Amino acid sequence: MKFSLCILSVVAAVACAATDVATQQKVYKSYTSPDFPRDSVDIQFRQQKNKDSYYDALKTFNNLILPKEFPESALPLAIVTPSKANNKGLEKAIKVASQFGLRVSARSGGYQSGYSSNMAAVDNNREDFVLLDLSKLNKVTINPKARTATAEPGTTGLELYTEAIKYGLHFAGPHTARVTIGGFLLQGGMGIGSRLHGAGVDNVIGFDIITADGKTVYADAKHNKDLFYAVRGGGQFFGVVTKFHLRLVPMVKNPTLVPTYNETSVQIDQVFAIFDRPQGNQLLNFYSKFDPKAPKALENKVVFTVDAATNAKQYLFASVSAAPFNTSSAVTKAQADITKWYKTLPTNFATSDPSTYGGVIHGSDAGWADSDLSYYAEDLWFPVPLDPRLQKVLIKQWDKVPSALSSMALNTGTWDAPTKSALGYDRSYSLCIYSTWKRNGTAAWDETNRRWVDETVKALKPWTLGYYANELRPKKLQDRNYWSKCYEKKTYKTLKTTKNKWDPENIFKSL
Template identity: 25%
Template sequence: MDPRERTPRGVEASARDELKKRFRGDLVLPGDVGYDELRQVWNARVDRRPALIARCTGIADVMAALGFARERGLPLTVRGGGHDIAGNGVIDDGIVLDMRPMKGVRVDPGRRVVRAQAGLTWGELEHDTEVFGLFPVGGQCSTTGIVGVTLGGGISSLSRIRGHGVDNLLSIDLVTADGRFVTASETENPELFWGLRGGGGNFGVVTELEMRLYPVPDIVSGLLAWPMDRAEEVLRLFRDQCATAPDALLLQLFSWVFPPGMGFPDSLVGQTGVAVMPVFHGSVEAAATTWLAPWRALKPALDGIGPMPYHTLQHLFDGMLALRLRQYQRCEFLTGLPEEAIKVFARFSHEITSPMSIVEMANFTGGMASRVPSDATAVARRDAHLFFAIQSAWSDPGEDERHLTWTQSFWEAIRPFSAGGGHPNFLEGDEPKERVADYFGREKYERLRALKRAWDPENVFRRNKNIEP
């Protein structure tokens, strides 16, 4: 039998009815209306069949579903935005705590603080903060979930001027493995607060975040693009500007097959090329007289640089990320971009195997994010020069091997320039567990393990980028 057609084991309708007495949200079993849609995550390569999907509406529902799973010895996982590349938001033969119904937002514009429930995406949260002219230090795209992005570190287009997402958390509410509701902050359970900020969902089911908000005036951004035969000179300028960029300048470089509908000239559409998307917190005049002139001297085939509302930036790539495609990723933090690395990047980008794949480099780790003390949070690699990620995407299952091979080969060729470890939010499901430890480094990883032993000694929360007790 095709494993995708089998009936998941673990929960009968009678057991569901018993749980329903203490659960307010929907409890969805295989065969129920909506089950197949609810079990889907962003990565179409992930096709798992949970025994029960518990659609939590509040803290009491989280406690009830967690207790139900533990009473019956059933594995569980927690689903927020569902964008984790490894598909950890869904599980075979276990219980999914689906947090998406929890979308409460409470903005305090005077204090510039927001309390946001765990089911929100960045777009949903910003919808309620933007009316006050304020934004959180959020993800790179509006459709990802706020909790997974933030607790994994929270790299953002605001990282260089405001620090990462975790650096702007004030408190975290969660339900622990033994069913207790606790708050973690600098003054309440401070060690847990330290570990959650970078250690992700290893210590409990997060129900609400309290985070700072900031006014974000219009930025200077847009795309500069060249055909792939110009890649090496573009990469050299990218390297040189990243080395001296002020806090106000984030530089992102992409290679992919230029799609229609994004302003690319007809000569570039459907062609492999390289693009730079700066995010500058300053005026057009300041941009033109400092960093922008050298880019224009390279005579891009597309120059879309100009004033841009921050709201627009946050939605630029929504269309690409909303498609449910087969996905495979590899990522690294890089120590730099020497000539050998530039040639690797250009060669593999030229050989890209899918028009829906994209490769990214960015200097997220500089500026304010790099000046936060290393021991302030569990987040690591703040001093890395560049973040690098390969995001392969395609639709035909018959092409899996081809795209996986290209991704792995590219990653292996770039690894000699690694600063050690990859960002937890971008780690694939087939990567060895040592990759998690490598990211944190020995000292932080051992501190996180001690915290895990204190809060989740049985490793109930293990369907994640796991820190073993």
């Protein structure tokens, strides 16, 4: 077991949250005892002498709130980072936490828009907790014959895509290839090809999850069905998933049983255009009429961006075929209709030439290439079709965006979801709102960027069906109804029942 100078400092053991010094000592002793599985597990303690190592382990991708800026109640007593899922270290970590009255939270990549893996950001209570960092669990195994994959929660979209496409296969995973699939799938996962194949959770055929008693159980459509339903869309409340079993779909006409393809050899039909600010209303009008009737094999999206060189507002429209090997006459005609339409307008750039699989999976990466970013985000669900008044509000709010690094993405929803899961809101659009900026040391600049999201969400409220639970904005702890806003009423009731059954002591996040 690697401790990185993890020597508990009794002198520095100032009580943080509700855990007294004696309990902290007992937790430390349990995690460092010979009985604790020691193979490839790194543990950092809040009260260790080497605080830099602790903060390094706590660091998230997002600079909105740096670890040293967290309130004391958001600092975990211990951070457990395994590099193997099968050494029983995670099970033991949960058992120890439960034994000493600690809560347990987990993260797969630390991409949260705030610090939502830290209990103080998401729970009304301020109990102390242990953070399980699963980012090093990134093993992927492809079964090309069965067209399935197993993947650990720290696997990035790119790692999964790269392995699957070797056999001509694909998973409806994240638009940004660097995002890890743990958080993506536990909250539903609107991904590449979701309109045709369903959301990411519709393509999860089973998972291994450690529940509150510290034991790993398997759940699928036949085993532990209530857990299978709930975790796919509401996963953070019920346990810690260590492995996903996934259904893959063909991305070429003849998938193979041996590695044959790569991300540049597979061609994808697409139409792509960039419009400047004056064409924004015309684009949204076209989109609202075109998308509902377009073939399911087409994934259509509008991305609101800013030209960094001129600070001018822009709109990107992309229509990508999710089944390029089987492009029907309807798909060909639909993309021809898009091309015919965009040629009637001034465009900053436009093409109807095919892309590559690599171009599609990396299409949203550029905005996240710099690790020195802060972002404050929210995802909303909208009904179909898009209300004309909603379109006007979107343009109005986009005109107010303060940072050129920010973006919004209007994604075609999971239409007629092929499975029943906690995700819900079928036949809807998701709007991803990302206020993205670099901190300059002034609180006013940070507040300006946060306020824009809050004001945009407020302006869009009349059309909002619900909120995507994976894009949690840091909220006031008194907002006891937050999670109920993220799910349909019937689904939320089912989640509460499942929570009471599988986590009666509320070890994991409060629902």
